[in-house]
Amino acid sequence: MTDLNNYEWKVTAAGRVNLIGEHIDYCGGKVFPAALGMRNTVYVRANGTDKINLSWTTLSDKVTLELDKLETYRSLKYGNYQAGSALMWQKAGHKLVGCDMVQDCTVPFGSGLSSSAAIEVSTIAALAAVAGEKAEPVEVAKTAQRAEREYAGVNCGIMDQYASACGKAGHAMLLDCNTLSCEYVPVKTGDCSLVIINCNKPHSLMESKYNERRDETDKALAILREPAKISCLAELDLRAFEKYCGLLPEKIRLRVKHVVEECERVRLAAVAMKTGDMPALGALLNASHASLRDLYEVTGKELDALAEAAQSHSACFGSRMTGGGFGGCTVSIVQTRALSEFTKHVGERYKKATGYEPSFYQTEISDGITVEKI
Numbered sequence: 001m002t003d004l005n006n007y008e009w010k011v012t013a014a015g016r017v018n019l020i021g022e023h024i025d026y027c028g029g030k031v032f033p034a035a036l037g038m039r040n041t042v043y044v045r046a047n048g049t050d051k052i053n054l055s056w057t058t059l060s061d062k063v064t065l066e067l068d069k070l071e072t073y074r075s076l077k078y079g080n081y082q083a084g085s086a087l088m089w090q091k092a093g094h095k096l097v098g099c100d101m102v103q104d105c106t107v108p109f110g111s112g113l114s115s116s117a118a119i120e121v122s123t124i125a126a127l128a129a130v131a132g133e134k135a136e137p138v139e140v141a142k143t144a145q146r147a148e149r150e151y152a153g154v155n156c157g158i159m160d161q162y163a164s165a166c167g168k169a170g171h172a173m174l175l176d177c178n179t180l181s182c183e184y185v186p187v188k189t190g191d192c193s194l195v196i197i198n199c200n201k202p203h204s205l206m207e208s209k210y211n212e213r214r215d216e217t218d219k220a221l222a223i224l225r226e227p228a229k230i231s232c233l234a235e236l237d238l239r240a241f242e243k244y245c246g247l248l249p250e251k252i253r254l255r256v257k258h259v260v261e262e263c264e265r266v267r268l269a270a271v272a273m274k275t276g277d278m279p280a281l282g283a284l285l286n287a288s289h290a291s292l293r294d295l296y297e298v299t300g301k302e303l304d305a306l307a308e309a310a311q312s313h314s315a316c317f318g319s320r321m322t323g324g325g326f327g328g329c330t331v332s333i334v335q336t337r338a339l340s341e342f343t344k345h346v347g348e349r350y351k352k353a354t355g356y357e358p359s360f361y362q363t364e365i366s367d368g369i370t371v372e373k374i
């Protein structure tokens with residue numbers, strides 16, 4: 001067992017749950033995520049070489065990355081996110097120093113809770129710390145997004161990396177993905193709890209239709225930009241959508257309808273959170289899930305069954321998939337007094353529908369990057 005006290009820095013970054021505002025970050029919309037206590041921790045120390053030696057607390061693998069060959073590690077099963085992050089940080093003009101890194105991830109992989117963003121963000125922040133640099137969280141988030149796009153090949157938006165880097169304990173982030181202005185909204189759920197449940201069908205954004213959805217929204221923007229005078233799809237309001245939707249091919253029209261309505265739901269959800277109106281927030285979650293299922297088509301059998309199982313319990317105000325979709329987690333608002341009944345109900349009903357056992361997570365809303373000298 002590695003003695004983690006022999007390292008110089010302990011750097012962490014968060015996984016995230018998105019309360020609402022799904023598949024609109026890359027359309028310039030506002031999203032409403034929160035950073036989680038589930039996170040990736042990197043223990044790092046300089047090693048005086050030109051190599052990054054990677055190891056993990058939960059894997060026996062060991063990987064060495066040479067600082068001048070960072071382009072070449074794309075096909076690694078483990079270590080590719082770290083290589084991509086180091087490469088993009090280097091490309092952004094930062095100095096890399098050889099180091100030993102132990103990685104400890106408590107965000108379940110493939111859960112839709114952004115384990116990859118937590119790994120990328122914490123790796124970059126660790127590289128900065130060991131090089132004696134104070135990294136600026138928004139720059140780390142943007143660089144981590146480049147790693148995901150240009151190295152891992154997922155053409156993602158900024159939401160996950162931003163939440164992972166810039167989260168604040170006890171707060172959700174009303175993040176405008178067009179301007180990156182962010183309003184921190186206290187998560188006050190009164191006598192309700194936020195419950196995150198994993199459907200335990202791993203998602204893979206790479207294999208999934210994520211990039212296809214992005215292409216569809218890009219196409220929509222190309223068609224609507226001039227006539228509707230917009231620079232991103234999130235600028236289209238419902239009235240303008242109705243006026244111009246005839247220009248869009250049918251499938252794409254459904255995608256855009258989701259984007260337009262989801263933007264409005266985020267606005268209402270922020271109001272509901274600020275006024276502590278949990279039934280209103282719950283209804284918006286339900287509507288968001290239905291739209292992701294019927295218009296955006298990114299849910300799948302398991303997520304639909306899990307959301308339905310939660311929604312069918314009387315103590316649940318609302319439930320929806322969170323993250324990229326095609327598997328992973330749901331987030332639900334449930335009256336705290338009935339949590340154990342709710343858990344039993346969802347477990348049984350979901351298993352009957354799909355054969356999978358769901359996992360329920362206990363996690364708090366937490367800070368983004370943390371850096372600690374050991």
Ligand code: GLA
Binds near residue numbers: 022156157324
């Ligand atoms: C993934 C992406 C994000 C966002 C969500 C869907 O998590 O990384 O950028 O697009 O899917 O809201």
